Amino acid sequence: MIESLFISLQLALITTLILLLVSLPLAYVLAFKSFFGRTVLEVFVALPLVLPPTVLGYYVLLLIAPDSLVGSAWSSLFDSSLAFSFSGMVVASVVYSLPFAVQPMQQAFRAIPANWLELGKVQGMNMGQTLRHIILPASKGGVLVAAALSFAHTMGEFGVVLMVGGSIPGETKVASIALFEFVEMQQQTEAAQLALILMGVSFLMLILVYSVNRKPLLGGS
Amino acid sequence: MSQINIQTKLGALNLQGQVNFANEVIIISGENGAGKTSLLRCIAGLQACSGSILVGEKVWLDSAAGFALPTNQRGLGFVWAEEVLLPWLDVAQNIQLGVAQEGKTWFLQVCEQLEISHLLKRKPAMLSTGEAQRVSLARALYRKPSMLLLDEPFSAQAPDIRARLRQVLKDMQQTLAIPLLMISHDAEDAKVLAHQHWRMREGMLMTSVSGTELLAADEHR
Numbered sequence: 001m002i003e004s005l006f007i008s009l010q011l012a013l014i015t016t017l018i019l020l021l022v023s024l025p026l027a028y029v030l031a032f033k034s035f036f037g038r039t040v041l042e043v044f045v046a047l048p049l050v051l052p053p054t055v056l057g058y059y060v061l062l063l064i065a066p067d068s069l070v071g072s073a074w075s076s077l078f079d080s081s082l083a084f085s086f087s088g089m090v091v092a093s094v095v096y097s098l099p100f101a102v103q104p105m106q107q108a109f110r111a112i113p114a115n116w117l118e119l120g121k122v123q124g125m126n127m128g129q130t131l132r133h134i135i136l137p138a139s140k141g142g143v144l145v146a147a148a149l150s151f152a153h154t155m156g157e158f159g160v161v162l163m164v165g166g167s168i169p170g171e172t173k174v175a176s177i178a179l180f181e182f183v184e185m186q187q188q189t190e191a192a193q194l195a196l197i198l199m200g201v202s203f204l205m206l207i208l209v210y211s212v213n214r215k216p217l218l219g220g221s
Numbered sequence: 222m223s224q225i226n227i228q229t230k231l232g233a234l235n236l237q238g239q240v241n242f243a244n245e246v247i248i249i250s251g252e253n254g255a256g257k258t259s260l261l262r263c264i265a266g267l268q269a270c271s272g273s274i275l276v277g278e279k280v281w282l283d284s285a286a287g288f289a290l291p292t293n294q295r296g297l298g299f300v301w302a303e304e305v306l307l308p309w310l311d312v313a314q315n316i317q318l319g320v321a322q323e324g325k326t327w328f329l330q331v332c333e334q335l336e337i338s339h340l341l342k343r344k345p346a347m348l349s350t351g352e353a354q355r356v357s358l359a360r361a362l363y364r365k366p367s368m369l370l371l372d373e374p375f376s377a378q379a380p381d382i383r384a385r386l387r388q389v390l391k392d393m394q395q396t397l398a399i400p401l402l403m404i405s406h407d408a409e410d411a412k413v414l415a416h417q418h419w420r421m422r423e424g425m426l427m428t429s430v431s432g433t434e435l436l437a438a439d440e441h442r
Contacts, residue, residue: 115305118267121292122299123319123364133318137309 001190003170004178005197011086011161011174012154015093016101019150020143022094023101028131030102031109032117045102048095053159060092060164084166089174092164093154100149108142109135141212148212152205155198223400227272227282231259231424236270238426240419246394246401248411251421257404258302260426261370264402265299266292276368276400295368298361302372302404304353306345313341316360323365334389335359336382350377355386362393369394371403375410387413 029035030042048056064071064082074082082088116138120130136143158176165172167181175194182191228237236256249257262268266281266289274282281290306315316332332338335355345353354377361369374390375383391414394401405411411418420427 113305115301115303116307118292119305119307120319121267122265122297123360124293124296125319126293129319134307137307 001175001178001182001194004173004175005194007086007171007173008155008175011089011093012151014090015097015154016147016150018090018094019097019101020147023098023105023146026098027102027105027109028135031106046099048097049099053096053157054163056096057092057160057163060088060095060160064088064091064164083164084168084172086165086171089161089165089172092160093157096157096160097150097153100153101146104142104145104149105139108139108145111142112138144212145209148205148208152202155201155205223277224273224275225264227260227263227270227274229263229270229272231256231268231270234259235424236260236263236426237424238419238421238428240426240428242400242417244394244398244400245416246391246403246414247417247419248415249402249404249419249421250406250411255421256424256426257421258372259424260421261299261372261402261404264368265297265370266290266295296364296366298364298366298369298371300354300357300361300369300371300374302376304345304350304357306348306353306356308345310344311341312337312343312345312348312356315345315356316363318360320364323363327365328363331359331363334393335362335386351379351382354378358386362397365397366399368399369401369403371401373404373406375405375407383407383409390414 026041026045030038030045061083062068064074066072066075066081066083071082074080074087078087080087082091112135116134117130120134125133156176157174158180161172161174162177165174165177167173167177173181175198179191179194179198182188182194222241222243224239224241226239228235230236234254234256236259238260249260251257259268263270264274264281269289270282271284272282273284274280276295279290280288281295282288307318310318313328317328329338332341335358337352337355337359340348340352340356345356348356354374358371358374361371375386378386387410390401390403401414403410403414417428
């Protein structure tokens with residue numbers, strides 16, 4: 001049980017870190033740029049919200065299968081298979097939780113007053129400096145919400161990790177899958193404990209999200 | 222000698238005019254919606270427009286050649302009509318935003334002249350409108366700009382401090398030897414400061430009204 005919780009935590013943490021890095025440029029272009037294909041990109045980011053996790057898992061499996069482009073490149077680089085591995089689960093989790101990271105950041109970016117961005121230009125700042133000194137400090141709350149939601153959502157994954165990871169004990173068997181197996185084998189005590197812990201983690205994450213949303217970190221009047 | 226020659230359609234407004242100016246103070250007046258702010262924004266490069274802008278030897282805009290110098294390379298001092306201060310930075314940090322280092326002495330001098338030396342550690346939320354306006358002016362001056370663009374910079378100042386600020390701007394403009402373009406409805410600003418006076422009506426920019434002519438015109442109305 002502890003082992004599966006540890007894998008879940010590890011997966012959630014790594015996924016959240018990667019998601020913050022991946023979502024930043026995505027949220028940036030979606031919030032500030034207009035370009036051809038913008039709506040399509042927005043739809044792709046939002047797809048995991050409505051797609052059955054098994055569908056997503058299926059496509060990720062196709063993507064990372066040993067005979068696929070990504071899969072074969074990975075195995076020649078690292079001498080291991082991406083499918084049914086922890087790394088494969090990370091790939092799937094990043095895709096699955098993408099909207100939970102991108103959307104809060106995108107909304108926070110959009111809420112920045114236009115003249116704060118102009119201020120960056122007027123003061124001679126380049127894009128990177130404006131991002132560091134104006135955009136990110138102004139959307140601290142949104143970034144925090146993105147991290148909390150990505151973490152909680154990854155902790156709560158089931159279908160995708162089952163399909164891509166395959167529930168290998170000690171490697172890809174995460175807490176939510178362990179809970180399912182406890183229930184199947186009628187190990188009520190373990191099931192109850194694990195359910196309570198997962199419930200607690202989600203509860204804490206949402207407390208964080210709602211308290212951030214109440215108190216606008218954006219400041220202003 | 223610098224030159225602005227623009228003709229551009231901004232929504233319902235047809236902004237046009239051709240003006241020459243040296244390193245001097247220019248007061249811009251005109252009714253609401255006449256295009257004064259749009260003119261400043263075009264000069265700053267915050268608003269796309271067609272025409273040409275030449276500042277000293279440097280080309281800022283040549284729309285016929287498809288060239289526009291990015292705002293962050295124009296070395297501007299810009300003051301918006303509304304308050305634009307970053308709420309999470311204190312006054313000193315706001316003034317130094319994006320500026321590498323202009324020296325402690327210069328910093329203290331600017332703050333003292335704008336009568337904000339006692340406010341340096343305060344957050345913008347703790348400033349009065351007038352104080353916030355002077356902080357914005359200090360920020361524009363501190364970076365030793367190549368041109369000052371001020372949109373009603375004294376609107377929130379009491380009459381006595383307004384008189385002192387005029388003198389400060391006059392001295393600063395001479396010390397920095399730069400063009401200073403300032404939107405103002407205060408005839409006293411024109412009388413004390415203006416080398417040139419531009420008037421705007423429905424997007425049309427008209428030049429070469431002396432301070433006294435303006436006074437006469439205003440009395441006539």
